[in-house]
Amino acid sequence: MKYSLAFSAIAASAFAATIPADAHHHIQRRAADPQPVCSFENHTFKEDSSAWDSISPATSKRDLKVKTWNPPSNIAAALDSVWDHEMKTYSNPLGFKNYGYDQVLAAKGKINYCVRWEGNAKVTEAQRTKVEVAIRRAFNKWMAVLAGFEGWPYATVDVNVVGWAVNDASILQGDVSKIDVYTDKDDGGVPQCAESCGRFFNQDGNYAGCAKGAARHYDQSIWLTPGLGGGAGGDWGQRVAQEYFMENLDLENLHIVLHELGHTFALDDFYDWTPAGVTNFVMNAGSATEITEFDAWMARDWWRHLKTQRGW
Ligand SMILES: [Zn+2]
Numbered sequence: 001m002k003y004s005l006a007f008s009a010i011a012a013s014a015f016a017a018t019i020p021a022d023a024h025h026h027i028q029r030r031a032a033d034p035q036p037v038c039s040f041e042n043h044t045f046k047e048d049s050s051a052w053d054s055i056s057p058a059t060s061k062r063d064l065k066v067k068t069w070n071p072p073s074n075i076a077a078a079l080d081s082v083w084d085h086e087m088k089t090y091s092n093p094l095g096f097k098n099y100g101y102d103q104v105l106a107a108k109g110k111i112n113y114c115v116r117w118e119g120n121a122k123v124t125e126a127q128r129t130k131v132e133v134a135i136r137r138a139f140n141k142w143m144a145v146l147a148g149f150e151g152w153p154y155a156t157v158d159v160n161v162v163g164w165a166v167n168d169a170s171i172l173q174g175d176v177s178k179i180d181v182y183t184d185k186d187d188g189g190v191p192q193c194a195e196s197c198g199r200f201f202n203q204d205g206n207y208a209g210c211a212k213g214a215a216r217h218y219d220q221s222i223w224l225t226p227g228l229g230g231g232a233g234g235d236w237g238q239r240v241a242q243e244y245f246m247e248n249l250d251l252e253n254l255h256i257v258l259h260e261l262g263h264t265f266a267l268d269d270f271y272d273w274t275p276a277g278v279t280n281f282v283m284n285a286g287s288a289t290e291i292t293e294f295d296a297w298m299a300r301d302w303w304r305h306l307k308t309q310r311g312w
Pocket residue numbers: 036037038039259260263268269285
């Protein structure tokens with residue numbers, strides 16, 4: 001656990017230099033403004049154990065048994081202020097229709113992933129299996145806090161990696177018969193699975209142009225970049241450092257991935273403000289290592305509003 005926290009601090013120091021402002025602009029499109037490029041400063045975590053003790057109640061106490069909009073009284077006002085802030089600062093917050101909620105419903109509880117593998121490090125079959133398990137686990141951490149709330153229909157989502165995008169097919173070692181291997185590139189020369197098969201590029205859900213067939217389309221990308229500082233997330237997927245992801249595959253909570261997935265589910269960053277009375281939560285980058293009660297209710301707030309607005 002401490003390793004991942006230390007890595008976050010290292011990542012933050014390299015942050016500014018690693019994502020050119022104009023790179024991959026189209027892929028970072030999201031309803032929210034500012035763009036979700038996330039840094040993870042180690043501003044709350046300390047290496048000494050007493051600091052851990054002091055934050056553990058904030059992250060471990062989660063009362064999510066209530067399945068209607070009746071959040072704990074100590075966070076209700078903060079949730080309202082977050083919602084108001086999002087409505088004021090997102091462009092077209094309720095009209096945007098490619099949030100994670102939209103995607104899970106459109107895909108009927110089955111989400112397909114593409115892994116965008118930058119660089120030339122080889123990947124074994126065993127590593128690929130672990131990557132799939134890790135993103136499946138992370139995605140379902142968010143599903144678990146929505147399960148049964150105000151009619152959210154999926155306690156778990158069937159998350160599968162259907163494709164790997166690499167610079168050269170030889171990067172993928174072992175049996176690749178169960179995945180689609182792509183060497184397509186985006187405008188910036190970064191490997192990506194075929195646009196014709198991607199939800200981001202086909203938000204009407206029409207994958208007629210996908211050579212592998214509609215069943216092999218992908219809804220999300222997990223984009224793994226060597227040396228990336230911080231991360232990014234949106235309706236297209238999540239981007240984190242390749243080293244962070246691969247060296248922490250077995251962690252129960254990949255907190256940077258959880259944070260970026262929060263953006264996929266419409267949640268905001270908290271770099272310029274934090275709601276009164278709430279300090280440690282995964283969307284406040286670097287302040288928590290798991291989805292907290294407050295994170296959960298922020299996601300629930302989105303679902304209840306979208307459900308009403310969409311007529312679900
Ligand atoms: Zn962020």
